[in-house]
Amino acid sequence: MVDITLLVQSNPKLWIVLFSLVVTILITIVTYFFTDKELVRSIKAKQKSLREQMKVHKDNPQKMMELNKQMMEDMPKQMKQSLKVSVITIVPMLIFFGWLRSLFATTTIASSWIWWYIVASLVFSIVIRKIFKLD
Numbered sequence: 194m195v196d197i198t199l200l201v202q203s204n205p206k207l208w209i210v211l212f213s214l215v216v217t218i219l220i221t222i223v224t225y226f227f228t229d230k231e232l233v234r235s236i237k238a239k240q241k242s243l244r245e246q247m248k249v250h251k252d253n254p255q256k257m258m259e260l261n262k263q264m265m266e267d268m269p270k271q272m273k274q275s276l277k278v279s280v281i282t283i284v285p286m287l288i289f290f291g292w293l294r295s296l297f298a299t300t301t302i303a304s305s306w307i308w309w310y311i312v313a314s315l316v317f318s319i320v321i322r323k324i325f326k327l328d
Contacts, residue, residue, distance in 0.1 A: 198296065205300035206309060212293065213313035216286075221321045224278045230327070233274055236267045 201208045243264050250256040297306040322328050 198299075201296055202300050205297060205302045205306065209293075209297065209302065209306050209309040210313045213310050214317050216289065217314050217317040217321055220278070220282055221318070221325055221327065223281055224327060225325050227277050227281060228274050228327070232270065236271050239267060240264060 243260050247257060247260050250260065293306065293310070297303055300306070302309060
């Protein structure tokens, strides 16, 4: 049986990027299946329209307040969609990050593994979200 610690220590940068890719794919899959994509798209379209109207009416404080109020009405719906994914993934992620911290504690990137993870996951997230059409 292969010892994962030895593999990680042989090339920690590669492994943290691979872990980041796998976790990003899993979270994107959870997001894909637990988010009402049509609702999110309609809210984003409405928000975009309201922002354009705000640009036109920037000199009219009354109209701006009305438009801003309309924008705020959709915030709870949008937050509910993102919170669903957070609730599902928070405990597994906490356990996973505890394991990663201990796994990379004795590697050459012990003090910077989290930054490697963050940068890699941001890059992967952008690409994978485009593939899944979540943006």
